[in-house]
Amino acid sequence: xxxxxxxxxxxxxxxxxxxxxxxxxxxxxxxxxxxxxxxxxxxxxxxxxxxxxxxxxxxxxxxxxxxxxxxxxxxxxxxxxxxxxxxxxxxxxxxxxxxxxxxxxxxxxxx
Amino acid sequence: xxxxxxxxxxxxxxxxxxxxxxxxxxxxxxxxxxxxxxxxxxxxxxxxxxxxxxxxxxxxxxxxxxxxxxxxxxxxxxxxxxxxxxxxxxxxxxxxxxxxxxxxxxxxxxxxxx
Numbered sequence: 001x002x003x004x005x006x007x008x009x010x011x012x013x014x015x016x017x018x019x020x021x022x023x024x025x026x027x028x029x030x031x032x033x034x035x036x037x038x039x040x041x042x043x044x045x046x047x048x049x050x051x052x053x054x055x056x057x058x059x060x061x062x063x064x065x066x067x068x069x070x071x072x073x074x075x076x077x078x079x080x081x082x083x084x085x086x087x088x089x090x091x092x093x094x095x096x097x098x099x100x101x102x103x104x105x106x107x108x109x110x111x
Numbered sequence: 112x113x114x115x116x117x118x119x120x121x122x123x124x125x126x127x128x129x130x131x132x133x134x135x136x137x138x139x140x141x142x143x144x145x146x147x148x149x150x151x152x153x154x155x156x157x158x159x160x161x162x163x164x165x166x167x168x169x170x171x172x173x174x175x176x177x178x179x180x181x182x183x184x185x186x187x188x189x190x191x192x193x194x195x196x197x198x199x200x201x202x203x204x205x206x207x208x209x210x211x212x213x214x215x216x217x218x219x220x221x222x223x224x225x
Contacts (some may be wrong), residue, residue: 003156034213036216042218042219043115043204043216043217043218043219044154044202044216045216046213046214046215049212049213059195072169075153085153087153091212099154099214100157101146101155102153102156103152103153
């Protein structure tokens, strides 16, 4: 499975936008880019996913580079409840078997 | 709540004892996954089922671990002769096959082996 690279941690101020980067230089044409987040002592929670085009939902936006070798999760206004570990994951669209998680980015939101 | 349900949420057991975790997936989800997560690490894939068939097992799943999904609905994960290294959170997730691009996770079952 293709690998992703994320910064170990990031910090943001409350009510400011946050851009969480992810590199996936070995992505294949059928890989979907997924983002999940995990709050302390909880299971991972779906945030957003996309294939080629940028995506928006009520939680976040996903910006995908034209060559698809990187992507950015955008939280438009960070709140204290957004403090979590954010995982960028590639999932083979032709074989929806499983996700492989990396270490993720721990986001700290300061009041 | 119609999400993925796991039971028990917490389990403390003595080394050498057997433990069993149960997972009830989202209704009509035919794929079910088990993951393990230790402190500070991302979840690690263990195994997955499509309906009642166990289609893939990770090398992490030693002989002491067994998972079943007898009727294609709920699943159990049993750990025999527990060791301290088994202490972790065990996560269950489910998804659809057709259009099943999103996996939904439960809250996890914490295991502490003393």
